[in-house]
Amino acid sequence: MPRWLRIALTIVVVLLIAAAGAYYWYIGDGNPPGNLQPSRFDIEAVRAKADELPGGKASEVRVETVARFDFPAVASVGGDGWAMVPMAAFSYQVVLPTDTVIIDTAFPAAMGASLGARIDDDAYARMEMAMADATQIVVTHEHSDHIGGIVAYTDPVGIARALRLNPEQLASLPRYGLTWPSQLSDYAPIDYSDMLSIAPGVVLIRAPGHTPGSQMVYVKREDGRELLFIGDIGWTLRNVETGKGRPRLLSQFMLNEDRDAVFAQLAMLKALREAAPDLVIVPGHDVAAIDALIASGAMSAQFRM
Ligand SMILES: [Zn+2]
Structure with a gap:
């Protein structure tokens, strides 16, 4: 040669x-790092917290599929293939006897353009009506596809009394290209250290990592069914099933998340799912998982007005 x-x-x-x-x-x-310690989570303490406030718990949980988009499988789970997977931005309505709690508010078309998101205008309109009626509005975290419906709301003062955001969710908005409505400049976020019961059967649980303000929302229904909304700790149920996370390009370099913290939370959720298989874990953007939950009766399609 x-x-x-x-x-x-x-x-x-x-x-x-x-x-x-x-x-x-x-x-x-x-893959999670080799020396990973699962994050601390005491389901019995969460259940006790859910019983802290007196009153009837939720009769149902409803969901709006506000925006649809497609991601390659490898975006959610590093090492998976490039086949496109249907994803969505959701909003949830927890229906209590006299109150409603909204969890996550998706985003309007302008904020979803970079993802090629297709907005369901009717779903968005129902979500905005439900936000106006809600007793409380919380978000799993301060990314536009979860808090966008609040930031873009046409009458921010009209929903101010219902907003239950934590300080980190507010403080991190500029980092994610979002601006808090100037009409709400005197809004005081709610601070809590570990868990906070906000309504009968509804508990906020601190889970910083994907973003500084990330939290999970635990809901126990009156019929005893339990749901845990994990936001974007996992975009898909497969993240929870496998404990695998987003690839470095996304998690570390584009989202700038605390990758180790997210892996520790996924390890905790994987173990929780195995120990408590009846507890429904709701991932951030998994259309197939949400469709299955609707089919099983764990939640119902479309908000109740
Ligand atoms: Zn998201």
Whole structure:
């Protein structure tokens, strides 16, 4: 083999190895770190907290599929394939005897354009009506596809009394390209350290990692059914089933999340799902999972007005 050819082949091989390594490092690796400690979570303490406030618990949980978009499977779970998976931005309505609690508010078309999101205008209109009627409005975290419906709400003062945001959710908005409505400049967020019961059977649980203000929302219905809204700790149920997370390119370099904290939470949720299989874990954007929950009766399609 001529010397020039040997040199050329060596360069090609080195480049291929480097490319394969870079692909794995940035996109192909969704595995949790080896020395991972699952995050602390005491389901019995959460259940006790859910019974703290007197009154009837939720009769039902309803969902609006406000916006649809598609992500390759590998975006949710590092190392998965490039087949496109239907995703959605959801809003949930917890219906109590006299109150309603809204969890997450999706986003309007302008905020979803970069994802190619297709907004269901009727669903968005129902969500805005439900927000106006709600006793309380919470979000799992301060990304536009969850808090956008609040930030873009046409009459912010009209929903101010219902908003239950934590300080980090407010403080982090500029970091995610969002601006808090100036009409709400005197809004005081609610601070809590670990868990907070906000209505009978409804508990907020601190879970910083995906964002500083990330929290989970536990809901126990009057019929005893339990749901845990985990926001974007996992975009899909597969994150919880496998404990695998988003690839570094997304989690570390685009979302700038605390990747180790998210992995610790996924490990905790994986163990929780195995220990309490009847407790419904609701991932952030999994259309197939939400459709299955509607089919099972754990939640119902469309908000109640
Ligand atoms: Zn999201």
